[in-house]
Amino acid sequence: MNIAICYLSQHHGNTQKVVQAMAQGQDVDLIDITAAETADLSAYDLVGFASGIYAFEFSPQAVQFLKDNLPQGKPVFFVYTYGGLRGTGCKHAVAAAREKGCPVLGEFSCRGYVTYGPFRLIGGAGKGRPNQDDLARAQAFFRDLVSGAAP
Numbered sequence: 001m002n003i004a005i006c007y008l009s010q011h012h013g014n015t016q017k018v019v020q021a022m023a024q025g026q027d028v029d030l031i032d033i034t035a036a037e038t039a040d041l042s043a044y045d046l047v048g049f050a051s052g053i054y055a056f057e058f059s060p061q062a063v064q065f066l067k068d069n070l071p072q073g074k075p076v077f078f079v080y081t082y083g084g085l086r087g088t089g090c091k092h093a094v095a096a097a098r099e100k101g102c103p104v105l106g107e108f109s110c111r112g113y114v115t116y117g118p119f120r121l122i123g124g125a126g127k128g129r130p131n132q133d134d135l136a137r138a139q140a141f142f143r144d145l146v147s148g149a150a151p
């Protein structure tokens with residue numbers, strides 16, 4: 001199965017750690033949205049979109065990337081990390097995928113280290129997250145997702 005995960009991870013690389021753990025030992029292309037304005041996703045059987053939560057939502061840039069690049073009807077899944085208040089989570093990205101008739105197979109989220117804004121004053125929150133347990137849960141989620149999506 002050909003799988004791509006398009007990710008945006010601009011704060012501490014927390015989301016990148018999660019998608020890298022998912023891709024470990026698997027045949028997955030990781031596409032950094034900040035480095036690629038466009039991507040040809042037509043050859044993939046399954047496409048993931050991953051982002052940190054910034055100002056209570058999945059990165060609008062990642063949602064726009066999905067709108068611009070995701071082919072109609074492509075099965076998708078979502079991944080996000082957050083500091084403590086996940087806000088709308090991946091709701092906007094899910095809505096954009098559904099508008100394209102794409103089946104949403106699942107979503108995974110976990111805490112991530114944050115030093116933004118008021119968190120900086122207290123030395124950050126979620127130190128060490130995602131941790132080994134988060135990454136193991138991410139891998140289990142991904143394994144189940146892939147085996148469920150296999151023809």
Ligand SMILES: Cc1cc2nc3c(=O)[nH]c(=O)nc-3n(C[C@H](O)[C@H](O)[C@H](O)COP(=O)(O)O)c2cc1C
Pocket residue numbers: 008009010011012013014015016051052053054055056057081082083084085086087111112113114115116
């Ligand atoms: C500009 C900015 C805004 C953020 N807003 C939120 C927020 O609204 N809720 C939250 O739980 N975490 C928030 N965070 C924390 C991030 O969601 C968290 O650190 C996440 O793991 C970052 O992922 P990344 O390292 O992959 O970018 C924010 C971080 C930044 C830099």
